[in-house]
Amino acid sequence: MQQAVVHLHPAGRLLALLGNPNCGKTALFNRLTGSRQKVANYAGVTVERKEGRLLTPGGERLRLLDLPGTYSLHPRSPDEQVTRDVLAGVAKGEKRPDLLLCVVDASNLRRHLRLVLAAQRQGLPCVLMLNMADVAERRGLRVDAAALSRELGMPVLRSVAVEGDGVDALRRLLDDPATWQPAAPPQQPEADDGARIAALLQRLGLDQALPPGPTERIDRWVLHPVLGPLLMALLMFGMFQAVFAWAEAPKAWIEAGAAWVAAGLNTHMAEGWLRSLLVDGLIAGAGGVLVFLPQILILFAFILLLEESGYLPRAAYLLDRWMGGLGLSGRSFIPLLSSFACAIPGIMATRAIANPRDRLVTIALAPLMTCSARLPVYALLIGAFIPQRRLWGGIELQGLVLFALYAAGMASAAAVAWLLKHLTARGQVRTLMMELPEYHWPRLRNLAIGLLQRAWIFIRRVGGIILVMTLAIWLLSSYPAAPLEATRPAIEYSWAGQLGRWLAPLFEPIGFNWQIVIALIPGLAAREVAVGALATVYAVSSEGHALTGLIAQQWSLPTALALLAWYVVAPQCLSTLATIKRETGGWAMPLGVATAYFGLAYGAAGLTYVLARASV
Numbered sequence: 276m277q278q279a280v281v282h283l284h285p286a287g288r289l290l291a292l293l294g295n296p297n298c299g300k301t302a303l304f305n306r307l308t309g310s311r312q313k314v315a316n317y318a319g320v321t322v323e324r325k326e327g328r329l330l331t332p333g334g335e336r337l338r339l340l341d342l343p344g345t346y347s348l349h350p351r352s353p354d355e356q357v358t359r360d361v362l363a364g365v366a367k368g369e370k371r372p373d374l375l376l377c378v379v380d381a382s383n384l385r386r387h388l389r390l391v392l393a394a395q396r397q398g399l400p401c402v403l404m405l406n407m408a409d410v411a412e413r414r415g416l417r418v419d420a421a422a423l424s425r426e427l428g429m430p431v432l433r434s435v436a437v438e439g440d441g442v443d444a445l446r447r448l449l450d451d452p453a454t455w456q457p458a459a460p461p462q463q464p465e466a467d468d469g470a471r472i473a474a475l476l477q478r479l480g481l482d483q484a485l486p487p488g489p490t491e492r493i494d495r496w497v498l499h500p501v502l503g504p505l506l507m508a509l510l511m512f513g514m515f516q517a518v519f520a521w522a523e524a525p526k527a528w529i530e531a532g533a534a535w536v537a538a539g540l541n542t543h544m545a546e547g548w549l550r551s552l553l554v555d556g557l558i559a560g561a562g563g564v565l566v567f568l569p570q571i572l573i574l575f576a577f578i579l580l581l582e583e584s585g586y587l588p589r590a591a592y593l594l595d596r597w598m599g600g601l602g603l604s605g606r607s608f609i610p611l612l613s614s615f616a617c618a619i620p621g622i623m624a625t626r627a628i629a630n631p632r633d634r635l636v637t638i639a640l641a642p643l644m645t646c647s648a649r650l651p652v653y654a655l656l657i658g659a660f661i662p663q664r665r666l667w668g669g670i671e672l673q674g675l676v677l678f679a680l681y682a683a684g685m686a687s688a689a690a691v692a693w694l695l696k697h698l699t700a701r702g703q704v705r706t707l708m709m710e711l712p713e714y715h716w717p718r719l720r721n722l723a724i725g726l727l728q729r730a731w732i733f734i735r736r737v738g739g740i741i742l743v744m745t746l747a748i749w750l751l752s753s754y755p756a757a758p759l760e761a762t763r764p765a766i767e768y769s770w771a772g773q774l775g776r777w778l779a780p781l782f783e784p785i786g787f788n789w790q791i792v793i794a795l796i797p798g799l800a801a802r803e804v805a806v807g808a809l810a811t812v813y814a815v816s817s818e819g820h821a822l823t824g825l826i827a828q829q830w831s832l833p834t835a836l837a838l839l840a841w842y843v844v845a846p847q848c849l850s851t852l853a854t855i856k857r858e859t860g861g862w863a864m865p866l867g868v869a870t871a872y873f874g875l876a877y878g879a880a881g882l883t884y885v886l887a888r889a890s891v
């Protein structure tokens with residue numbers, strides 16, 4: 276039997292954004308469609324096509340595609356392939372665009388116009404957006420849009436995508452039927468494009484070299500072989516110090532608020548299952564995770580600042596040689612760095628890696644980067660076991676331990692990379708081909724939007740998967756109730772208690788008690804769930820103590836350290852494993868990663884436990 280696949284395209288003419296990486300396509304897309312797609316100051320942020328809708332003043336509803344940036348229409352990596360396929364009209368489930376919005380960086384026309392000429396050869400109507408006009412004008416470069424339009428034979432608009440300049444003019448232009456006439460393709464062969472652009476720039480008086488901007492001056496320090504790495508270490512170190520130092524006050528407010536609500540419920544509600552569900556399940560469990568919101572936001576504020584300023588690709592550049600020693604190129608840096616937020620976007624970002632072997636290795640390393648979901652677990656254990664002490668120079672001990680945990684994650688990734696370098700065939704030595712963008716002042720508005728988005732994602736997780744899982748744990752640890760003649764604490768008779776006891780022998784050698792064991796199981800759904808689950812288990816079995824105080828009393832230091840070691844490597848996240856399966860198209864990688872890292876986590880926790888016991 277033969278089956279034909281029929282694609283039904285939504286109504287409305289289709290526009291596609293085309294341009295080199297980092298020229299502001301997504302910023303423009305967000306302004307045109309009201310979306311909030313990720314915008315950041317480095318190449319390769321967008322790796323998938325994203326669709327949005329826009330309305331023209333004349334009332335026409337159009338569809339707009341945001342595409343990954345590309346240098347040419349001869350793709351070298353999976354993300355560039357996406358762009359090529361869409362333009363050629365062979366992308367699955369998508370028709371060929373009716374118009375191309377070519378976005379260029381106005382301060383870098385010599386390079387960016389090449390793609391515009393290539394776009395013209397596609398025989399589609401084109402509109403040119405002279406983006407980053409603010410940057411160009413600050414450096415004394417004024418492009419005559421009308422003259423450029425005559426030269427190229429397509430409409431040209433000045434735009435500052437981050438401010439929304441040029442967006443209204445574009446909308447109006449789209450109502451003009453003449454805009455939708457295909458541009459005449461260039462007569463000259465592609466090989467002559469460089470010469471043609473040079474001549475064109477000369478005629479427009481745009482061929483003189485720009486005076487060096489502040490970027491060059493800043494880079495003399497940032498990329499300095501000695502000062503550069505030092506500055507990078509300082510930045511990272513400062514970030515983890517801030518996570519503890521700045522979060523203290525807001526964290527105390529949330530805790531006080533939760534305690535106040537719990538106390539109110541305890542005095543005004545009769546004792547019973549509903550009160551226990553609210554106090555032990557909802558407030559102790561989900562609320563116990565919410566407490567970590569300030570720390571997560573501080574971490575993200577740093578990450579967003581580094582992303583928007585343009586520092587990140589510099590860090591990649593500095594680490595390139597070092598990564599070369601591990602058989603990786605600096606290309607892997609951005610995906611690995613995104614994994615500090617969450618491994619899932621990190622794994623998706625590997626689509627920008629052209630070499631298939633490098634891509635798989637990077638995917639395998641992404642779960643070892645310390646994602647933000649581990650932060651609540653780390654912060655809980657550090658808060659309970661590491662004294663709040665200042666070392667020499669006012670360095671906070673707690674922040675230092677957090678820094679060490681992140682470093683441990685990176686060190687284990689380095690060890691795995693080194694191992695894979697010796698186990699798998701390597702391609703030829705590759706040098707990093709990555710653009711170093713101009714530094715930008717981060718915009719407060721974008722930063723605020725980014726933080727709000729992050730806060731919202733976290734709160735949704737707490738209210739969704741984390742709440743559901745902690746309520747399940749509450750149910751399992753509250754029922755069945757203890758028999759009348761019970762001698763041991765009631766929770767030990769519950770399903771959770773029984774399951775924990777049954778699994779406990781497996782984890783005894785690495786120092787985990789049964790409470791930890793039953794927190795780890797729902798913790799597979801999301802790492803933070805373990806914190807909520809522990810909070811609930813302890814809330815059910817004891818009265819009115821904060822989780823931090825309880826575990827500080829009841830666990831030994833070696834147990835806490837072993838759990839930290841477990842969390843550094845364990846692939847405690849089913850969605851990450853599912854993403855690996857989707858991105859690699861098979862079971863081999865996700866199963867391999869899960870087996871290897873669970874084994875490694877068990878070993879690391881066991882070793883930590885034994886060593887810590889021997890030394891205390």
Ligand SMILES: Nc1nc2c(ncn2[C@@H]2O[C@H](COP(=O)(O)OP(=O)(O)OP(=O)(O)O)[C@@H](O)[C@H]2O)c(=O)[nH]1
Nearest residue numbers: 297298299300301302315319320321344407435436
């Ligand atoms: N000053 C200034 N900055 C801009 C402008 N447009 C975008 N930016 C900044 O330029 C950087 C890149 O913007 P993006 O929209 O992520 O670029 P992109 O073309 O989508 O990049 P890829 O997805 O990597 O291909 C971000 O830091 C933006 O804030 C502009 O007109 N002026």
Ligand SMILES: [Mg+2]
Nearest residue numbers: 300301320321
């Ligand atoms: Mg983009």
